[in-house]
Amino acid sequence: MDKMVATQIFxxxxxxxxxxxxxxxxxxxxxxxxSGQIAHILDLPANNVSFHLKAMTxxxxxxxxxxxxxxxxxxxxxxxxxxxxxxxxxxCSGNTDECASFREExxxxxxxxxxxSAESQSKRSFP
Amino acid sequence: MDKMVATQIFxxxxxxxxxxxxxxxxxxxxxxxxSGQIAHILDLPANNVSFHLKAMTxxxxxxxxxxxxxxxxxxxxxxxxxxxxxxxxxxCSGNTDECASFREExxxxxxxxxxxSAESQSKRSFP
DNA sequence: ATAATAATACAACGATATTAGAACTATTGC
DNA sequence: GCAATAGTTCTAATATCGTTGTATTATTAT
Numbered sequence: 138m139d140k141m142v143a144t145q146i147f148x149x150x151x152x153x154x155x156x157x158x159x160x161x162x163x164x165x166x167x168x169x170x171x172s173g174q175i176a177h178i179l180d181l182p183a184n185n186v187s188f189h190l191k192a193m194t195x196x197x198x199x200x201x202x203x204x205x206x207x208x209x210x211x212x213x214x215x216x217x218x219x220x221x222x223x224x225x226x227x228x229c230s231g232n233t234d235e236c237a238s239f240r241e242e243x244x245x246x247x248x249x250x251x252x253x254s255a256e257s258q259s260k261r262s263f264p
Numbered sequence: 265m266d267k268m269v270a271t272q273i274f275x276x277x278x279x280x281x282x283x284x285x286x287x288x289x290x291x292x293x294x295x296x297x298x299s300g301q302i303a304h305i306l307d308l309p310a311n312n313v314s315f316h317l318k319a320m321t322x323x324x325x326x327x328x329x330x331x332x333x334x335x336x337x338x339x340x341x342x343x344x345x346x347x348x349x350x351x352x353x354x355x356c357s358g359n360t361d362e363c364a365s366f367r368e369e370x371x372x373x374x375x376x377x378x379x380x381s382a383e384s385q386s387k388r389s390f391p
Numbered sequence: 392a393t394a395a396t397a398a399t400a401c402a403a404c405g406a407t408a409t410t411a412g413a414a415c416t417a418t419t420g421c
Numbered sequence: 422g423c424a425a426t427a428g429t430t431c432t433a434a435t436a437t438c439g440t441t442g443t444a445t446t447a448t449t450a451t
Binding site for chain 4: 298299300303310311313314315318332333334335
């Protein structure tokens with residue numbers, strides 16, 4: 138993951154509207170939602186929503202396909218997972234004991250996030 | 265996780281400098297780094313770094329403790345985990361089949377992230 | 392073809408964030 | 422006490438972002 142891409146993604150989520158849009162699309166999953174419906178659900182002017190959708194799509198956070206005169210947007214979950222991996226890439230410089238202590242503090246669930254596979258765990262231990 | 269807190273965190277990471285600071289602190293883990301050292305490593309004026317550190321700390325992304333005349337900053341990993349949980353809270357409206365397909369697409373490792381526990385998984389399935 | 396709909400593109404204003412320089416507070420050591 | 426160090430705070434200038442209104446493109450239906 139490139140640093141510029143990462144900052145773009147964070148920018149894409151650093152407003153209440155965009156966060157609402159993203160969570161709406163995450164909830165909808167593979168079904169996606171068309172632009173007008175998003176504007177309607179969030180009660181926002183269409184051009185404003187379009188502006189934000191464009192920014193989020195350019196950042197790679199969303200995907201869009203044309204369906205006739207509709208534009209269907211979907212959350213790009215793998216990109217989010219890559220971003221998370223980027224953030225924690227060198228976590229604790231590979232000291233797994235420290236990581237373990239953090240894991241115990243997690244309060245909520247982690248939604249659709251994948252479990253750590255055994256090989257990726259061992260790979261992290263000794264870089 | 266409150267929406268306002270979430271947007272503050274994303275704002276806190278939506279610039280290259282802040283992302284650099286955060287990743288530096290994640291790498292350092294529980295040891296943390298003092299303000300001046302961060303400024304030196306990233307080759308930035310101290311007041312600018314202080315400005316960003318303050319914003320990130322107020323967002324809850326960092327913690328800080330005083331050590332004599334030094335201020336030691338640390339990444340607040342549990343907050344990041346909560347944020348991730350917030351993002352994926354209603355992922356796919358609880359349809360675990362869709363989630364499974366996303367999981368297979370993950371390219372990188374996930375650093376210090378905790379594995380999904382069995383109970384949180386089953387709780388997600390039927391909300 | 393023409394009108395209606397879905398969505399985006401553009402321009403402009405106001406608000407906000409970032410940066411740098413100077414001044415300020417607090418701690419350490421002589 | 423005095424100077425040096427670490428860090429923050431304040432102010433002002435600049436840059437950037439978000440919103441709104443209007444215009445434009447593309448698709449569908451009559």
